[in-house]
Amino acid sequence: QVSAPALTNGRRCVYLRNSKHMNKGQINGTVEYCARTQCCAGFYRLIDNQPVAEILGCDVVERDCPNSTCSASRNFHNYTTCACSSDFCNGNVTWNPERENSKPQRPSSSLGMDHSFCLVKNWLNLTFISTHLLEFKRCPEESLPEECQTSLCSCNQSYCSEIDFNNIELQQIVGQGHYSLVWHGKYRETVVAVKVFPEGSIREFTSEREVYGLPHLAHSGITHFLGAGRKLDSREWVIILELAPWGSLSSFLTKNTSDWTSTLKLAESLSGALAFLHSDFIRHGLHKPAVAHRDLSSSNVLMKVDGTCALCDFGCSTILRSCSSPQSWQRHADNLKGNIQRGTLCYMAPEFLDGCVNLSSGGCLIQGDVYALGLLLWELCMRCSDLFKGCPVPEHKLPYEEELGTNPCLQQLISHVFEKRERPSIPKHLQQGSVLHDILLDCWDHDSEARLTAQCAKDRLATLRLCHSV
Numbered sequence: 178q179v180s181a182p183a184l185t186n187g188r189r190c191v192y193l194r195n196s197k198h199m200n201k202g203q204i205n206g207t208v209e210y211c212a213r214t215q216c217c218a219g220f221y222r223l224i225d226n227q228p229v230a231e232i233l234g235c236d237v238v239e240r241d242c243p244n245s246t247c248s249a250s251r252n253f254h255n256y257t258t259c260a261c262s263s264d265f266c267n268g269n270v271t272w273n274p275e276r277e278n279s280k281p282q283r284p285s286s287s288l289g290m291d292h293s294f295c296l297v298k299n300w301l302n303l304t305f306i307s308t309h310l311l312e313f314k315r316c317p318e319e320s321l322p323e324e325c326q327t328s329l330c331s332c333n334q335s336y337c338s339e340i341d342f343n344n345i346e347l348q349q350i351v352g353q354g355h356y357s358l359v360w361h362g363k364y365r366e367t368v369v370a371v372k373v374f375p376e377g378s379i380r381e382f383t384s385e386r387e388v389y390g391l392p393h394l395a396h397s398g399i400t401h402f403l404g405a406g407r408k409l410d411s412r413e414w415v416i417i418l419e420l421a422p423w424g425s426l427s428s429f430l431t432k433n434t435s436d437w438t439s440t441l442k443l444a445e446s447l448s449g450a451l452a453f454l455h456s457d458f459i460r461h462g463l464h465k466p467a468v469a470h471r472d473l474s475s476s477n478v479l480m481k482v483d484g485t486c487a488l489c490d491f492g493c494s495t496i497l498r499s500c501s502s503p504q505s506w507q508r509h510a511d512n513l514k515g516n517i518q519r520g521t522l523c524y525m526a527p528e529f530l531d532g533c534v535n536l537s538s539g540g541c542l543i544q545g546d547v548y549a550l551g552l553l554l555w556e557l558c559m560r561c562s563d564l565f566k567g568c569p570v571p572e573h574k575l576p577y578e579e580e581l582g583t584n585p586c587l588q589q590l591i592s593h594v595f596e597k598r599e600r601p602s603i604p605k606h607l608q609q610g611s612v613l614h615d616i617l618l619d620c621w622d623h624d625s626e627a628r629l630t631a632q633c634a635k636d637r638l639a640t641l642r643l644c645h646s647v
């Protein structure tokens with residue numbers, strides 16, 4: 178039985194086996210006090226199909242845990258996890274294995290979950306059972322627009338990768354999203370990230386693999402794709418990616434501040450990555466269509482060791498095939514109508530929050546991405562030490578967290594962002610009229626048509642870098 182004083186703010190979680198390095202809160206015996214999160218997390222090994230706690234404590238980054246009790250349902254290689262929002266809830270897990278075909282539900286304000294266990298070192302060393310044959314010799318059937326007739330059209334390029342499962346070794350979990358578990362692993366003796374999707378996440382797997390498989394997608398701003406596949410006797414799907422050792426931008430900003438030069442470098446690389454994703458071109462007879470990310474957040478941007486960013490997580494993305502006829506887009510738009518609120522709620526553009534998106538072309542999805550880019554640039558500014566000279570740099574916060582708390586619901590965001598047209602407050606040092614200040618305003622403009630393109634944001638940031646001053 179755990180007893181601890183009540184906290185006015187934060188959370189008390191059952192604590193077990195966290196390394197000192199990763200503690201988010203203060204430890205007292207079996208209790209961890211978490212000042213910055215409302216979420217407790219648990220990581221359990223399934224023994225005889227029963228969860229046995231391996232790691233318990235505060236959640237490192239997760240601020241969105243709608244369930245007050247700890248309910249685990251997904252089996253990731255005989256491990257399961259939960260995040261929950263009442264004191265000590267992680268001490269009492271309920272295990273309800275999900276039905277094979279059920280799809281994970283994205284909670285209302287979803288954040289990629291960098292769970293507590295993501296930094297755990299030296300305790301987990303699993304090796305993928307490697308006696309399986311590869312099934313991914315052919316691309317799985319996908320429904321592609323019938324209208325795509327020309328040979329230049331990207332939708333006729335069916336790129337397949339093969340991976341040899343005998344050469345994959347899973348070593349340690351580095352992150353968890355709503356659709357997958359991401360491992361630090363080795364593939365053919367190279368250190369990689371292995372993203373494992375349970376069967377229920379086949380749609381996200383297919384979408385992500387399709388984006389990574391587009392021609393000419395190799396770009397410094399897109400996480401490098403090494404292959405995808407499915408083990409013959411397994412219901413799980415796997416994508417192998419270059420490992421970003423510093424993890425997501427969100428965890429980086431939680432732990433680090435940057436000076437002005439590094440902030441600009443990050444901002445420019447981020448805008449350049451999105452500009453590239455949005456670009457549509459034909460080179461060497463192969464078509465790279467525009468892609469709308471649709472789930473841009475600081476959890477879905479990875480930090481590279483050279484101090485630049487790369488986009489990841491294309492599970493919600495839409496490929497905007499320029500070869501599609503207007504009728505085809507209309508059909509796609511009809512499908513989108515019932516599915517418009519994808520992605521992470523606090524990064525969702527006002528028109529998507531309110532559901533009044535002009536779906537006459539795919540441009541609305543691109544404009545939604547640029548709104549999220551504005552919020553990401555704001556997150557970078559808020560951790561820039563040179564913008565807070567003489568005062569402490571504020572802790573990393575998500576957009577609107579200051580104003581609406583850690584887990585705003587749709588109605589709160591509609592009222593704040595759509596109706597009142599509020600935006601996050603910009604540091605005083607970014608004076609009115611300064612280039613960066615204007616870039617933020619122009620990215621998150623209420624009028625989606627008036628927003629910058631990502632390329633324009635990148636170009637403006639490049640001029641700022643040359644001037645090298647705030």
Ligand SMILES: Nc1ncnc2c1ncn2[C@@H]1O[C@H](COP(=O)(O)OP(=O)(O)OP(=O)(O)O)[C@@H](O)[C@H]1O
Pocket residue numbers: 287288289290291351352353354355356357358359370372400418419420421422424425472476477479489490491492
């Ligand atoms: N290549 C990588 N290198 C290092 N860490 C990674 C890599 N890819 C993903 N991660 C970590 O895993 C987390 C989850 O990954 P990702 O967002 O791709 O999963 P998801 O299931 O699609 O999540 P979401 O809930 O955002 O849809 C990321 O936030 C990041 O912390």
